[in-house]
Amino acid sequence: TTEARAERALADVPPESPGSPESNDPDVPAPRAFSPAEAGAPRAWGLWTNLYSLRDPRNHGFGDLSDLARLAERAAAAGAEFVGLNPLHALRNGPSTCSPYAPVSRLFRNLPYLDVEAIPELAECDEAATSLAAAPFRSRLDALRAADAIDYAAVRRLKLELLRPLHRTFRRRHGAGTTDRGREYRAYREARGAALDDYATFVVLDAARRAADGPGAWWRTWPAEWRDRGSDVVAAFRAAHEEEVDLERWIQFELDRQLGAASDRARAAGMKIGLYQDLAVGSPADSADAWADASSLAFGVSLGAPPDGFAREGQVWSLPPWNPLRLRERGVDPWRRLLREAMRHGGALRIDHVIGLERPFLVPDGATALDGAPVRFPAAALFGALAEESRRARTVVVGEDLGTVPPGLEERMRRHGVLSCRVFVFERTDGGGFADPASWPEEALLTSTTHDHVPLPGWWSGAELELDRALGRIEDDDVLDDAKAGRRADRDRLVEQMRADGDLDGDGTDVDAGAVVDAVHRRLLRSPCAWVAVSLDDLAGEERPVNVPGVTLERHPSWSRRMRTPAERVRIPRVER
DSSP, X not given: OHHHHHHHHHOOOOOOOTTSTTOOOTTSOOOOOBOTTTTTOSSEEXXXXXXXXXXXXXXXXXXXXXXHXXXXXXXXXXXXXXXXXXXXXXXXXXXXXXXXXXXXXXXXXXXXXOOGGGOGGGGXXXXXXXXXXXXXXXXXXXXXXXXXXXXXXHHXXXXXXXXXXXXXXXXXXXXXXXXXXXXXXXHHHHHHHHHHHHHHHHHHHHHHHHXXXXXXXXXXXXXXXXXXXXXXXXXXXXXXXXXXXXXXXXXXXXXXXXXXXXXXXXXXTTOSSEEEEEEOSOOOTTSXXXXXXXXXXXXXXXXXXXXXXXXXXXXXXXXXXXXXXXXXXXXXXXXXXXXXXXXXXXXXXXXXXXGGGTSOEEEETTSOGGGXXXXXXXXXXXXXXXXXXXXXXXXXXXXXXXXXOOTTHHHHHHHTTOBEEEEGGGXXXXXXXXXXXXXXXXXXXXXXXXXXXXXXXXXXXXXXXXXXXXXXXXXXXXXXXXXXXXXXXXXXXXXXXXXXXXXXXXXXXXXXXXXXXXXXXXXXXXXSOSEEEEEHHHHHTOOSOSOOTTSOTXXXXXXXXXXXXXXXXXXXXXXXX
């Protein structure tokens, strides 16, 4: 059977025994995550945005951490308690390797988020300052700023042209560790230890091997001595390329400093939560994380999702799962280490696909999602560690529990104090209408839509239906016409309900998209849900999605869409809950 194939690929996990530390026995007290009430925000709202998509005349064609700080201050002035973000994980930053949900490392962050002009060494480095002011550099920078789509590789190259001389200046002035900045760098390195060394080494080694062996080469095809992070050969490579490896360490140090500064500015502006970060569900098999800790992973299978109304063929994400037996042997230590880094500088953390902590859906390599099956994980131990780390960091936890939810997950989330997710456009009645806000649960974060779906203005206009037809997701024009008719009926129902409930004024069905967005937000804000996250894309009138799941990047450039309107010109209405 398909379930037996998936179980054999990973190895079964013994059932959790009642009364054991990993049980879900209701008589055994469960550690609870830090709550919104404890954070001082029992009923709060905030913005959420895809940081990379922010357009700003100051940035380098890619939303950066200084943009984040300015956005947080504006949102705080409007009464928001948090700014929600996409994962900031490190990426390869190529045309097909730019998904924030398929990172090269979940422990470290992505270079393009650096505001290079905010690095202290710029005031001390004539070489970088001269390059920044040079006409050829400014011409390339202007092109990136004007573009409608992000060129990840070009942004990375441009920033590295400045980062390399800035790093040399840092080493010359602060490398001895006798200055305040030098001591901060040394403390950062010591706190992250081998994990930072392994990541930095992998970035340099991977680039060298791909240059020598071809772009398709990856670490599991390397000679055995290169596959072992602790081998003498790898140690010799690190020593021989010490400056390049240290550049990667220093970039992570500066990313951490700038993220911390954005968090501090959000809190200083009055936000009780500040930054609400996002943790991807896994890293690909060719990632730095997989190379550095291969023994914790189960190769030969991938995380995914079964067929449902959203994806009729199911989904395969090409992300190897953890091996649950190894997690038990190591006391879920890899999970704790990951959580500690993910909760750093944030007052809230979203766990992408929290279903994966209970019974992840696994698909054998080379198969389709129709051949996958759910496999039991040590869920109580994983949720227990999540709650404990949440309390240690004073970070509220939200679990993304959309899709096919395994039995027991909802109760487990409640026991551990993990907020659920609710999405307005998915919450429907049996008759096809939109659910009454009063029916939504208190222990939840509510949004209008998600990063995998069209913004609300695009839903209203039907823009994504035309896109689906162009991409072949809608088979022919007759099906498109039916979809448009269904959307018109949904719009009419929504307008009728919102007028009946006092969320929308006026009469007739010809309603402006901006008025609908405002009315939907009023509807969300009066729900009993603890938190409401308002999309910056909705406020800006964006109609294009940032991601089209299941469509290759060659067919549609997901994760590369920039906002049309500069972030500073998007109106953030003053709201109180």
